[in-house]
Structures are given as C-alpha cells and as structure tokens.
Amino acid sequence: MKHDETLDALIERRGVSRRAFLKYASYVATLMALPPGSAAALAEGLAKAKRQSVIWLSFQECTGCTESITRSSSPTLENLIFNFISLDYHHTLMAVSGEAAERARVEAMQANKGKYIVVVDGAVPTKDGGVYSTIAGVSNLQMLEETLRDAYAVVAVGTCAAFGGIPKADPNPTGAVAISELSGGKPLINIPGCPPIPEAMTGVLSYVLSFGKLPELDHFGRPKAFYGETIHDRCYRRPFYERGLFADGFDDEGARQGYCLYKLGCKGPTTYNACATLKWNGGVSFPIQSGHGCLGCSEPDFWDRGGFYRPLPTPLGAMGPALAGAAIAGAALGIGAAVAARSHRNGASATTGKDKE
Amino acid sequence: MDLLAFARGPALTFALAVFVLGSLWRLIGILALPPWRDLSPAREGAPPDWLAALQGIFGKMIPHKTFLKGGMFAIVNGYVFHIGLAICVFAFAPHILFLKSLFGLSWPGLPNGLVFAVGALTAGSLLAALAYRLTSPVLKLISRGDDYVSWLLTFLPVITGLAAASHIGARYETLLALHVLSICAFLIWFPFGKLMHAVLFVFSRGATGIRFRHRGAQL
Amino acid sequence: MTSACLAQQAQNDAMVDALLREILVGLKHFAATGDSVSIDLGGLPMSGRDRAALDVFLDAGEVRATIETVGRSEVWETRFSGVWRVRHFADDQIAVDLIEIAACPKILSADQRDAQGSARRLEEALDEKIAKTEISHET
Numbered sequence: 001m002k003h004d005e006t007l008d009a010l011i012e013r014r015g016v017s018r019r020a021f022l023k024y025a026s027y028v029a030t031l032m033a034l035p036p037g038s039a040a041a042l043a044e045g046l047a048k049a050k051r052q053s054v055i056w057l058s059f060q061e062c063t064g065c066t067e068s069i070t071r072s073s074s075p076t077l078e079n080l081i082f083n084f085i086s087l088d089y090h091h092t093l094m095a096v097s098g099e100a101a102e103r104a105r106v107e108a109m110q111a112n113k114g115k116y117i118v119v120v121d122g123a124v125p126t127k128d129g130g131v132y133s134t135i136a137g138v139s140n141l142q143m144l145e146e147t148l149r150d151a152y153a154v155v156a157v158g159t160c161a162a163f164g165g166i167p168k169a170d171p172n173p174t175g176a177v178a179i180s181e182l183s184g185g186k187p188l189i190n191i192p193g194c195p196p197i198p199e200a201m202t203g204v205l206s207y208v209l210s211f212g213k214l215p216e217l218d219h220f221g222r223p224k225a226f227y228g229e230t231i232h233d234r235c236y237r238r239p240f241y242e243r244g245l246f247a248d249g250f251d252d253e254g255a256r257q258g259y260c261l262y263k264l265g266c267k268g269p270t271t272y273n274a275c276a277t278l279k280w281n282g283g284v285s286f287p288i289q290s291g292h293g294c295l296g297c298s299e300p301d302f303w304d305r306g307g308f309y310r311p312l313p314t315p316l317g318a319m320g321p322a323l324a325g326a327a328i329a330g331a332a333l334g335i336g337a338a339v340a341a342r343s344h345r346n347g348a349s350a351t352t353g354k355d356k357e
Numbered sequence: 358m359d360l361l362a363f364a365r366g367p368a369l370t371f372a373l374a375v376f377v378l379g380s381l382w383r384l385i386g387i388l389a390l391p392p393w394r395d396l397s398p399a400r401e402g403a404p405p406d407w408l409a410a411l412q413g414i415f416g417k418m419i420p421h422k423t424f425l426k427g428g429m430f431a432i433v434n435g436y437v438f439h440i441g442l443a444i445c446v447f448a449f450a451p452h453i454l455f456l457k458s459l460f461g462l463s464w465p466g467l468p469n470g471l472v473f474a475v476g477a478l479t480a481g482s483l484l485a486a487l488a489y490r491l492t493s494p495v496l497k498l499i500s501r502g503d504d505y506v507s508w509l510l511t512f513l514p515v516i517t518g519l520a521a522a523s524h525i526g527a528r529y530e531t532l533l534a535l536h537v538l539s540i541c542a543f544l545i546w547f548p549f550g551k552l553m554h555a556v557l558f559v560f561s562r563g564a565t566g567i568r569f570r571h572r573g574a575q576l
Numbered sequence: 577m578t579s580a581c582l583a584q585q586a587q588n589d590a591m592v593d594a595l596l597r598e599i600l601v602g603l604k605h606f607a608a609t610g611d612s613v614s615i616d617l618g619g620l621p622m623s624g625r626d627r628a629a630l631d632v633f634l635d636a637g638e639v640r641a642t643i644e645t646v647g648r649s650e651v652w653e654t655r656f657s658g659v660w661r662v663r664h665f666a667d668d669q670i671a672v673d674l675i676e677i678a679a680c681p682k683i684l685s686a687d688q689r690d691a692q693g694s695a696r697r698l699e700e701a702l703d704e705k706i707a708k709t710e711i712s713h714e715t
Contacts, residue, residue, distance in 0.1 A: 008689070018687040020646045023664055026672045026683075030618035037614060040682065077647045077666040230529060234621075242469045244450050263454060270361065270530040282667045305362060312533075313451040314458035315373075316366040322374045330378035334385025342391055 127175025266293030379548025413566015
C-alpha cells in the first residue's frame with residue numbers, strides 16, 4: 001500500500017497518453033477558476049505526483065457525502081481522480097470487510113506516515129466519552145485522534161464534518177463537534193454542503209496533489225475557489241430580485257414565471273457555495289433552478305436558523321411575548337407618569353389655593 | 358451563534374421591546390395628562406378642534422414665507438432626507454418582508470436600483486444636514502448631544518444598508534448584521550431622544566393648531 | 577421586438593463583444609511575439625445564447641479534430657487562423673470550454689515523453705511482427 005509509482009508511469013501503464021493530465025488539469029483549472037496557463041503547471045504537477053494515500057473516515061453522517069462523490073456524473077473525466085488517489089480505507093464502502101478493512105487503515109497509516117490525507121465525513125460525538133458513535137468498538141473520537149496523528153492534512157467533507165451539521169443541531173444530544181475542533185493544528189480544509197458538490201471534493205484533492213499545498217481558504221477553512229461567492233451573487237434569478245419580482249408561493253404566478261425565491265426563505269444571499277455555477281448532476285440543475293430556495297446547507301448551523309421558509313430579513317425567534325410584556329410595562333409606566341404628574345399638579349394647585357386663602 | 362443570528366435574534370427582540378416600552382411610556386405619559394381646557398369662548402369663525410388640529414399638522418408642513426428666505430436649504434434638505442428615509446424603509450422589498458413579519462401587512466416594493474439611488478441621496482442629504490448644523494452659528498449653539506446622537510443613529514442604518522446592498526467593505530452577512538444592529542441602536546434610542554418627534558410631532562402640532570385657532574390666530 | 581428584448585439583446589452582445597475584443601488583443605500579442613494565450617470561458621458569466629453567438633461569429637476554419645481520452649474532446653480552428661476552440665465533454669455536457677490562441681493547442685500535440693514510450697512499444701511490436709514473419713517463413 002506504499003505508493004512509489006508516479007502518476008504518469010501509472011497512466012502510461014494503462015495505455016493513456018499525457019493528454020489525459022492536460023485535459024483533467026484544464027477541467028480542474030476551470031472548476032477552481034485558476035489563472036490562465038496554470039492548467040499546464042497543474043498537469044505537470046499531477047504527472048510527477050505519486051498516488052495519494054487517502055483514508056476516509058465516516059462518523060455521525062448519513063452517507064450522502066459518499067454518495068455524492070462516488071456518483072459524480074461522468075464516468076471518465078471527473079472520476080479520473082480515483083486513478084490519482086488510493087482510497088486505502090473508506091469506512092462505509094469497506095464496512096463488509098470488517099477486521100480486514102481496519103487492518104488496511106492501520107497499514108496505510110504506517111506505510112505513508114506523514115503523507116496520507118484523512119477525509120472525514122460526519123461530526124464527532126464527544127459527550128459521555130464519545131460512546132454515541134463507535135466503529136469496531138473504537139469511538140470516533142479515538143479513531144480520529146489515532147488516524148490524524150501521522151496525517152499530512154485533513155479534509156472535512158460535508159457540513160457535519162465541517163461545522164457539526166445536523167448532529168450538532170439544537171439540542172445536540174450527543175455533544176457533536178466539527179472536525180476543526182479536534183484536528184489539533186493539522187492543515188484542514190472544510191468542504192461543507194449537504195452534500196458537498198462532488199467537483200469541489202475532487203477539485204480540492206487534485207489541487208493538493210498537483211501543487212503539494214492547500215488551496216486558498218476563507219475564514220471558515222473553505223476553498224475560495226468554490227466558496228468565494230454567494231449563491232445569490234451568481235444566481236440566474238438575481239435580475240428578478242433586483243427588479244423586485246418575487247414568487248409569493250410555490251405555485252403562484254411568480255413561481256411559474258421563475259421569479260426570485262427570496263420571499264420564500266431562500267438563503268442564497270448569505271450562502272457561499274458553487275451550486276449556481278457548477279450545479280448538480282453534471283450541470284443539470286440546482287435547487288433554485290428546480291423551484292426551491294437555497295437552504296444555506298454549506299453554512300454553519302444552517303439547521304438552526306429559524307426555518308428554511310423564513311425570509312432572510314425577518315427577525316429570528318418568537319418575539320411576541322417580549323413585545324407584549326414591553327407594551328404592558330410601557331403602558332403602566334406611562335399611566336404611572338401621568339398620574340404622578342396629575343397629583344403633582346393637583347398638589348401644586350392645592351398649595352396655591354391655600355396660599356390664596 | 359454568529360453575528361447575523363445574534364442581530365436577527367436576541368438583539369432585535371431586545372431593541373424592539375425597548376422601543377415599544379419606551380414609546381408607550383412616553384406617549385401614554387403625555388396623552389394621559391389632564392386635558393388642557395381653554396375656558397375662554399372661541400373666537401368668531403374659529404374651526405372645530407379636529408379641523409384646527411389638522412390645520413396645525415398639515416399647515417405647518419409648508420413654512421411661512423418669512424422663514425422661507427433664510428431657511429430654504431434646511432427646509433428642502435429636511436424634506437429630501439425625510440422622504441428618502443420613508444422610501445428606503447417602506448419601499449425596499451426586504452424591508453417590506455421585515456415589516457410584514459411584524460404587522461402582517463404587505464405592499465408592493467420598488468426596484469432595488471431605484472431604492473439604492475434614493476438611499477445614496479438620503480445619505481448625502483443627512484451629511485449635508487450635519488454640515489449645516491455644524492456651520493450655522495445659531496443651530497450649533499442650540500444643538501445638544503441628543504441631536505448628534507439622533508443624527509448618527511439615523512445615518513448608520515442608511516450607510517450600512519447601502520454597504521450591504523452593494524457588498525462594499527465586508528462580506529454580505531457581516532454587513533447585513535451590522536445593518537440590523539444599527540437599526541437596533543436606532544430603536545433603543547428612539548423613544549428617549551429627539552427621534553421621538555416622528556410620533557410626537559402629530560400631537561404637538563395638533564395641540565398648537567387647536568390653541569392658535571381657538572384664539573383666532575391664522576396658521 | 578419589445579424594448580425589454582432589445583435591451584436584453586444589447587446586453588448579450590456586450591458580453592460577446594468584450595470577449596471578442598479580448599481575443600483580438602491575445603491574437604495580436606501572439607502574432608507579434610508567438611506567445612500563446614488561453615481564455616477559459618467556464619469562469620465567465622455566459623448564457624447559452626452568448627455561447628451560441630460566439631460560436632456563430634468565430635465559425636470554423638480549416639482544422640477539426642476529435643480526441644478520445646478520458647471522454648471526448650473537440651478541437652477546431654476558427655475562421656481566424658491561430659484562434660482555436662478546445663472543448664472537453666463529460667457526459668455529453670461541456671465540461672471545459674477554452675479559446676486557445678496558439679500555433680496549435682497543446683492538447684493536440686503528442687508529448688515527447690509519450691513518444692519515448694510509444695517508440696519502445698513500436699520497437700517491440702516491430703520485433704514481434706518480424707519474428708512472426710520469420711516463423712511463418714520457416715514453416
């Protein structure tokens with residue numbers, strides 16, 4: 001499981017020319033909006049790279065992230081990444097292998113000490129010693145710690161791994177935390193989304209492989225190439241927003257006309273992801289194109305932001321009781337003030353009255 | 358909890374509660390005072406009180422020509438930013454959504470570009486108002502801290518709103534949060550400072566109208 | 577055509593016109609220095625109509641090639657010599673759309689290191705062929 005062969009030797013052995021690198025590199029350069037001409041450098045980097053050992057850990061998750069990456073639409077171009085990486089351990093895909101799979105993980109860690117990349121999908125429960133999720137009798141917490149020790153970098157795939165996601169949603173019964181809280185200073189890339197766009201996952205891995213460094217990240221550790229702009233900024237329905245044309249319901253005339261979904265709770269303006277440009281299923285569509293507002297799934301705590309259908313500019317939480325209480329208190333104070341003023345005046349006139357007498 | 362969630366949640370709830378409490382306190386405190394009674398008979402031809410009140414409220418909206426000459430700038434500029442503020446607050450689609458969530462009422466908005474232009478004009482007009490206040494000797498003399506605080510808390514929502522709409526200065530969610538927080542500050546200050554004139558002017562001008570007309574003064 | 581349509585049309589043309597101007601700058605640069613230029617259409621906010629308008633304007637020139645490696649690619653020279661279109665497909669969808677201003681797009685030319693490998697393979701194949709012929713002559 002040691003990977004000494006360079007990728008161009010591997011490609012040549014499979015009877016494919018170096019054009020494959022150039023083509024794949026153009027694809028990644030387009031995806032990540034790299035400057036023109038970097039495709040050639042990317043291709044060279046890929047050709048000289050060795051097969052990257054990847055260990056994929058699955059914790060508190062729904063397998064949607066794995067589904068997303070393994071079902072990426074094109075059987076050729078996008079999936080070329082699977083020739084460039086060696087998926088030495090994937091918890092979900094290898095579950096049936098039992099002990100043998102766990103052995104493969106340990107072997108890969110030993111053979112590629114300091115060089116392997118750990119991909120994690122799912123949050124990690126920390127409450128009660130992490131008993132709420134275990135694999136082969138080992139808690140997620142323990143397994144992550146052990147696997148990260150000699151890792152080169154860690155990639156938190158999906159919102160659960162990146163930000164805690166649904167397991168961390170209020171009231172967070174298992175004490176779930178994001179990988180960033182447990183990565184102990186290892187280089188970390190967050191690729192959130194529920195699930196993340198497969199191209200974002202493959203693009204980032206290819207970038208690391210070719211250039212031997214992490215891509216530029218934002219303050220949430222997300223690669224700027226995919227999370228640099230909001231859905232709203234790149235949305236094809238944006239002109240309707242600017243012109244004040246909105247759908248008021250999912251089946252009204254505005255919805256049929258394809259107007260902006262802002263009033264229906266679309267979180268596009270505060271959500272950073274590439275759905276509006278890369279789209280899903282090989283560029284077929286994305287939620288807004290299919291008539292539903294953005295849920296904001298690539299943002300922290302998207303599950304707890306007051307409901308998917310609550311428009312962005314509306315207040316969060318129930319303020320009725322607070323306002324009712326304030327109104328009663330305000331009215332009482334006002335009446336109190338008026339009564340005090342009246343008694344003061346009456347007192348004053350009484351005094352003047354007395355003086356007259 | 359991030360800044361935007363804090364602004365939209367606890368901060369806004371607190372600010373609105375203070376706004377409601379303070380406004381009712383002040384308003385009821387004034388309206389529940391014993392009614393002012395003028396025992397003298399009304400002058401001949403004096404209109405009924407309700408009409409006198411309306412004349413007071415609306416008649417004063419156009420200043421007497423004596424004041425037009427020297428105060429033209431302050432009058433026109435005052436109209437510009439007051440109308441500008443009203444358009445920004447009540448004709449911008451996201452604001453209508455906010456108001457709808459509070460009152461359940463909704464109305465059509467104006468295109469964003471138009472509202473943005475009005476907002477920019479309003480910001481310029483507010484700056485001009487401040488410059489006028491600082492340069493006019495009389496106005497400067499009678500200005501107190503309240504005037505400057507009220508000006509700042511009106512200006513901040515406008516400028517943060519413009520920044521949020523044009524994505525200038527920071528990320529949109531940060532700008533939006535700052536915009537909401539600036540409105541929170543505005544709401545908290547509103548009942549306790551001169552901003553309350555937005556509500557009280559109706560009563561003060563109405564009362565003035567009634568008294569003046571009762572005594573036969575023209576408005 | 578309504579005024580809104582005309583406005584939309586003008587906006588579309590603006591996008592394509594800007595792009596064509598960029599191509600012209602690149603082409604002049606290539607003509608003067610021989611340095612190739614690459615423009616990635618993927619990052620540009622182009623509608624399907626913009627792309628079609630660009631296709632119509634640039635049209636096709638003398639060369640057209642198809643590459644079959646990890647999926648299909650199409651390469652053709654436009655009616656302006658030195659301006660090439662390179663399009664990589666994934667699942668019949670355009671995955672990469674490039675304009676390359678060069679003598680020949682890099683993806684078309686064979687890599688020297690690939691040539692080293694193929695020279696070896698050719699030699700082996702030739703040896704095998706000769707060996708086969710000799711065997712058939714002996715029998």
